[in-house]
Amino acid sequence: MVWSSSRRRERFNPDWPKVRAFVLRRDGNRCQWPVKDDFGNVRLCGAPANEVDHKRRDGVRDDDSLDNLWALCRWHHQRKTEGESAESRRMNCERRKEKRWYSHPAFK
Numbered sequence: 001m002v003w004s005s006s007r008r009r010e011r012f013n014p015d016w017p018k019v020r021a022f023v024l025r026r027d028g029n030r031c032q033w034p035v036k037d038d039f040g041n042v043r044l045c046g047a048p049a050n051e052v053d054h055k056r057r058d059g060v061r062d063d064d065s066l067d068n069l070w071a072l073c074r075w076h077h078q079r080k081t082e083g084e085s086a087e088s089r090r091m092n093c094e095r096r097k098e099k100r101w102y103s104h105p106a107f108k
């Protein structure tokens with residue numbers, strides 16, 4: 001049996017370090033995540049950004065075009081990544097939380 005790696009998805013863009021540096025500079029090294037303030041105005045997070053993220057993912061390949069990339073601070077990047085992976089599990093998670101709440105000793 002031959003294990004071939006030729007079908008491995010090539011995700012890595014050899015120009016990525018350059019693209020990443022460009023996006024960070026373009027966005028002024030500031031997080032571009034839109035944040036709503038108490039008055040409902042949307043502004044940019046503006047925290048120092050050192051991560052570059054894909055706005056959209058189609059699940060097949062990363063779109064490395066510049067208008068699909070933005071600079072994010074670590075916190076927002078992590079939040080977004082967690083959101084993407086947790087989206088499908090959210091319902092289960094909510095149900096589990098509820099169950100845990102009702103199994104609290106106070107309810108017994």
Ligand SMILES: [Zn+2]
Nearest residue numbers: 031045073076
């Ligand atoms: Zn941010």
